[in-house]
Amino acid sequence: MIIKNISFEKYNLKLAEPFTYFTAKLETLHYALIKIESQSGFVGFGEAGIAWDVTGETQEGALGLLKYIKPILIGKKFTNIQTIEKLMDELNLYIYDNSSLKAGIEMALLDLLGKYKKQPVWKLLGGKPLEFVTAQQVFTYNDLNSQEFNLELEHAFKDEAKIIKLKFGQDINKELAKVEELVRKYPKIKLVFDINQGWKDVKTALPIIKKLEKFHKNIAWIEQPIFHADFEGLSILKKKSKLKIMADESCHDLKDLKNLYFRKSVDLVNIKLAKTGGIFEALRMIEFCEKNKIKYMLGDMIHSQLGTAANLNLATLGNFASFDLTKPETIKNDPFSGLKVEHYRFFVPQQPGMGVKPRN
Numbered sequence: 001m002i003i004k005n006i007s008f009e010k011y012n013l014k015l016a017e018p019f020t021y022f023t024a025k026l027e028t029l030h031y032a033l034i035k036i037e038s039q040s041g042f043v044g045f046g047e048a049g050i051a052w053d054v055t056g057e058t059q060e061g062a063l064g065l066l067k068y069i070k071p072i073l074i075g076k077k078f079t080n081i082q083t084i085e086k087l088m089d090e091l092n093l094y095i096y097d098n099s100s101l102k103a104g105i106e107m108a109l110l111d112l113l114g115k116y117k118k119q120p121v122w123k124l125l126g127g128k129p130l131e132f133v134t135a136q137q138v139f140t141y142n143d144l145n146s147q148e149f150n151l152e153l154e155h156a157f158k159d160e161a162k163i164i165k166l167k168f169g170q171d172i173n174k175e176l177a178k179v180e181e182l183v184r185k186y187p188k189i190k191l192v193f194d195i196n197q198g199w200k201d202v203k204t205a206l207p208i209i210k211k212l213e214k215f216h217k218n219i220a221w222i223e224q225p226i227f228h229a230d231f232e233g234l235s236i237l238k239k240k241s242k243l244k245i246m247a248d249e250s251c252h253d254l255k256d257l258k259n260l261y262f263r264k265s266v267d268l269v270n271i272k273l274a275k276t277g278g279i280f281e282a283l284r285m286i287e288f289c290e291k292n293k294i295k296y297m298l299g300d301m302i303h304s305q306l307g308t309a310a311n312l313n314l315a316t317l318g319n320f321a322s323f324d325l326t327k328p329e330t331i332k333n334d335p336f337s338g339l340k341v342e343h344y345r346f347f348v349p350q351q352p353g354m355g356v357k358p359r360n
Contacts, residue, residue, distance in 0.1 A: 001116055002039045002077050006105075008066045009033050010059060011047065013304055014332040020140045022169040022198035023053045029302060030059040032101065033335075036073070036108040044112025044353065045336075047310070048104030049274040049301035054249055055099050062101045069095065069105070081124055084109045085280050092277070099252060099277040100301070106278030107310050107354065114353035120313065121354055125279065127316030132347040135325040136163035136192070153186075159344035163220055163322045164191050169198020172208055183218050191215075192322075194223040197249060201226055202233045206240060213242045220322075221268055224248040234265035246270055248299065253277065254284045261292055268321065272299040273307075279314055286318040297322040305336040309354040312339075312346055335359055 011033035019026045034046035050057045072094055078084050088106050095102070114121045122130075137156040143149055156164060164182075168175045182189055193212070199205035205225045212219060221244035226233050228249035238245045247260055248270040260266045269289065276282045289296045298320045300311055308326050315323060325346050328339060338356035340347040349355020 001042070001079060001113070003036060003073050003075065004039045005037045006066070006070055006073050006108075007035045008048075008063050009035070010063070011304075011335075013302075013334070015302070016330055016332050019302060020142055021167045021194070022196040026302070031304075032059055032062040032104060034101075034104040034108045036105075036112055038112060038116070040116070042112050042115050044108040044110070044115065045306055045358070046104035046106065046108030046111065047304060047307040048101045049303055049307055050100050051274060051301050054301070055097070055252070055274060057098055057100055062098070065095065065098065065101065073105075078109065078113065081110075081113070084113060088278060088280060100274035102277040103273040103310075106280065107273075107306075110279065110310075110313075111353040118352050120349055120352060121310075122313040122316040122348065125283075125313070125317060127313065130316045130348050132345045133312070133315050133320075133323045133325075134159060134161055135323045135327075135344045135346055136165050137161050137344065138165045138167065138194075138324060140167040155343050157186075159342075161344045162190060164189060165194055165223075165324070166191060167196065168193045169195040176211060179212070179215055183215055187218075189218055190220045191218055192220050192223060192246075193225075194248070195225045197224055197227050199225045201230065202236050205233075205237060209237065209241045209243055216242050219243055221246045223270065224250065231259060231263050231265050234260070235263050238265060238267065244268060246297070248272075251275070253281055254288060257285050257288055257294075261288075261294060266294075268295040268297065270297050270299040270324075271318075271320075272301060273310060273314065274301045279310070279317075282314060283317060290319070295321045297324065299324045300326055302326050302330065304331055304334045305339045305356045306354060308346070309336075309339060309349050309356045312348050313354060316348060 011031040013029040031050050032048040036044045110121045223246040244267040246268040247266040251269045252275040303326045336356045337359050
C-alpha cells in the first residue's frame with residue numbers, strides 16, 4: 001500500500017461544558033485532523049490532541065508543518081506494523097518533538113492499515129481480547145458544588161469505577177473540606193488529586209500533602225503536584241510523603257520516564273498519546289514500567305470519538321492502573337461516531353482500523 005496524499009485541517013471541538021483546571025479553562029479544543037489516503041483508495045484518520053500548555057504545540061504550528069511532512073511520507077510504501085514504525089522513526093529524524101501531531105499521523109497510518117487488513121488496530125498490534133474498560137470519573141473544582149455531582153458519583157460507583165479524580169489546586173481549604181465530606185459519606189472511596197502543577201513547588205506542596213495524609217487509605221495518588229521540570233522536587237515529595245506521587249506533565253516519553261525512575265521521583269506515571277507521539281513510544285514506556293514495577297495509567301487530552309478509539313486500542317496492550325477517557329457527550333460537534341459507551345464502560349472497538357467512522 002502506497003501513500004498517495006496527506007492533509008491536515010482545523011479540528012475545532014466544542015465542549016458541552018467548560019473544562020477548568022489549574023493552567024486553563026477550555027471551551028473549544030483547537031486540534032488538527034490528519035487524513036492519509038492510499039493509492040488503492042483507503043483513507044485513514046488521525047487526531048492531534050494539541051495542548052499548548054502540555055506539549056507547546058498550537059493548531060497553527062501543526063498545520064504549518066504539513067509542507068515539511070508531505071515529502072517524507074508521500075510515495076512511501078507500507079504493508080505491516082513494522083513498516084509504519086519505520087516511517088515514524090524517519091519522521092522523528094526530520095521533525096523535532098511535536099508529539100501530538102506525530103500521534104495523529106501515526107493514528108491515521110494505523111487506521112489506514114487496519115482498514116486495508118480488515119482488522120482492528122489492537123489486533124494488528126497483538127493486543128489482548130478485552131470487552132470493555134471502566135473509566136475513572138473526573139470532576140473539576142467547579143463540579144464539586146454542582147447539583148449533578150452526587151448523581152454522577154452514584155453512576156460511577158454503580159459502574160464499578162475504581163477511581164474518582166478531582167482536579168484540585170485552586171482553593172485548598174475548601175478542597176480539604178470536600179475531601180473530608182466525601183470520605184465521611186463514602187468510606188471506601190478511592191480518590192486521585194490531579195493538581196496539574198498547581199502547587200508549583202515543594203515548599204507549597206509538602207504541607208498540603210501532609211494534611212491529606214490522614215486520608216491515606218482513601219487516596220490512590222497525587223498527580224503532578226508541582227512544576228513539570230522539577231524532578232528533584234518530585235523526588236523530595238516521594239521520599240517525604242506517605243502518599244503515592246504520579247507524574248503527568250513531567251513524563252512525556254521513555255527518556256522522561258527513565259529520568260524520573262533513576263532519580264526515584266515518582267511511584268506512577270500517566271501515559272498519553274499526545275505526549276508520547278503515538279502508540280509505539282507508549283509501548284516502549286509500558287515495557288520499561290513492567291520491567292521496573294512502575295504502575296501506569298492511560299490518560300487523555302479530551303478527545304473526539306476518534307482519539308478515544310485510539311486510546312481504547314492501546315488499552316488492550318498494557319496493564320493500566322486506571323483509564324481517563326472522554327465520554328461522547330463531552331463534545332458537542334463530534335465529527336466521528338461508532339464507539340459504544342455505557343456510562344463509565346467504554347467498549348473496545350471491533351471494527352477495522354481505529355473502529356470509528358466520519359459522520360458525513
